[in-house]
Amino acid sequence: MSAPDDAELARLQAEAEAAEAALALAQAKAALAAAKAAAARAGAQGAEETTDAEDVAPASDPQNPPSPQEPTPAHAPVPTPTPAPAAPGPLDADEVARITTGYSFEAATLDLGALLNGEPVPAAQVRIPLAMMNRHGLVAGATGTGKTRTLQGLAEQLAAKGVPVFAADIKGDLSGVATPGVASDKLTARTAAIGQDWHPEASAVEFFALGGIGRGVPVRATVSGFGPLLLSKVLGLNETQESSLGLVFHYADAQGLALVDLSDLRAVLTYLTSDEGKPELKSLGGLSPATAGVILRELITFADGGADVFFGEPEFDVADFVRTAADGRGIVSLLEVPGVADKPALFSTFLMYLLAELFELLPEVGDADKPKLVFFFDEAHLLFRDASKDFLAQIVQTVRLIRSKGVGVFFVTQTPKDLPGDVLAQLGSRVQHALRAFTPDDAKALRATVGTYPKSGYDLERTLQELGTGEAIVTVMSEKGAPTPVAWTRLRAPQGLMSPTPDAEIDSAVAASPLLARYGTPIDRESAREILTAKMNAAADAEAAALAEKQRLEAEKELAKQQAAIAKADAAAEKERQREFDRLMKATGGSTRTRTTRKADASPIDQILNSKSTQTILNSVIRGMFGTGRRR
Ligand SMILES: Nc1ncnc2c1ncn2[C@@H]1O[C@H](COP(=O)(O)OP(=O)(O)OP(=O)(O)O)[C@@H](O)[C@H]1O
């Protein structure tokens, strides 16, 4: 018989651990029976008081995390004393052994917690192989069930193992990761029971803030960089408008019009809908003036709502999320977003933008022993709400491909139903906290969730409602790429603070950040707005010059016409004068000649011109023709 290989050894070791676990269980049974008897004596009132970790550990009191002794299920029936030696939990020894084996890995892991089978089973540790963190994951659960602490625990362990982490701090309650946690008897009891060697520890954290709103180094994107698809999402455009906006971006690119901030895009749309821009709008094809007008209006509303600060330069370089501290720990980049909580579509789309940027930036990596970065996508349901087909397709594509760049994405949301099937199918690890089934919709979501799990020894529809705070149904992807057995897990407690880091400390961390010099001050360089303003000003100048030239030509024409009229009048007067002269000559015969001769100091023409009637005719013609008498 050949020597056992590593896998065989691991299996044997796991079996030994399982046997040990079974033994521990047997030993625990007596204690449990006694505890349950005591609980029964205390009556339902006692059970009521200790059903939820939140009840004994208000969020405002980080010193009082839940105690391991407390029966945590929120909706569990009041326990009835069970005589020993019945199994305390839903799983038998074989199933416990299967879980123990299923979560024993050779390479580095992140520790999620210990199996909870009525009581914690510290020998059955539930873990995720570090190398599988780029197979993505889901942390789900009803509100207050422990999602953020799970995220915090994962982030801390990743960072400690040299993996940079990005997470959006939606409620501001993740910032505690930057401060050591506070020990308490309850916490120590809880952590010891699950085999966690808990000690307070802070992670290296860099705080960021969208557009500089809130506490953190400002993160901005240029409009060009953000792109038409994401912008359509935040503007709430329909699919036709979305493709029209794509044409506008295309036009701006082709014309060398830099779309840096929202005013640039506004200038391009204004130009295209103006008289000067109309021919260019036409040449774009497929973009109607009406649609361009609608987009422009939406954009103005969006910018006026305060969104303009998120766009501009300096544009954030996502490489700054992929950093390690001098001591080799990964840096946890926290995007503080409470300040933009009223713009959920914006920040969720921004997160998608950052992820897409990471995809563009990072090179392909082969199978690595740990990820390059893990990206936690909190409040993920906001991203998918009202998303267009193209937008969804882009998310699915990004999530699928970014794995090969060594980036793991963990979505954090209330129920798996919040994510489209195409995305859900790509999530290797699942940490499902308690779900509630208060409404028919909840019940439907619960059943749908149950349907997505592999077969297990649990009645999941019931178990998912019974999970206590800080507990979850877990299945992850093994090193071999197969799903691990479903395990009811009591999760480890984060070692950082479970409440926010004080504002003053965040402020001083931000002030000391080396990134502030690069991103702290917005800059405004020449972009589409300036170029188009100049272009439209030039067009206006040209129009004014053309108008002046037209007026000049008209005046000249008028002058020529008047001159011609004068000449005609002169000719007519001359003719009349001649006729008068002839008539006089005829009437006076030769005798008038003397008189005429006597009057020879005035020529006959002069005489006529000086006659009153002739003067009246000429003067009136001249005045009539020249108005104010230009001829003079
Ligand atoms: N792993 C854990 N260890 C110890 N205590 C925990 C753990 N998980 C949760 N808790 C307790 O439960 C409280 C609520 O957890 P958390 O804030 O993570 O819930 P949540 O699901 O993120 O809620 P929300 O949906 O409101 O954001 C914590 O403040 C803490 O007291």
Ligand SMILES: [Mg+2]
């Ligand atoms: Mg939370």
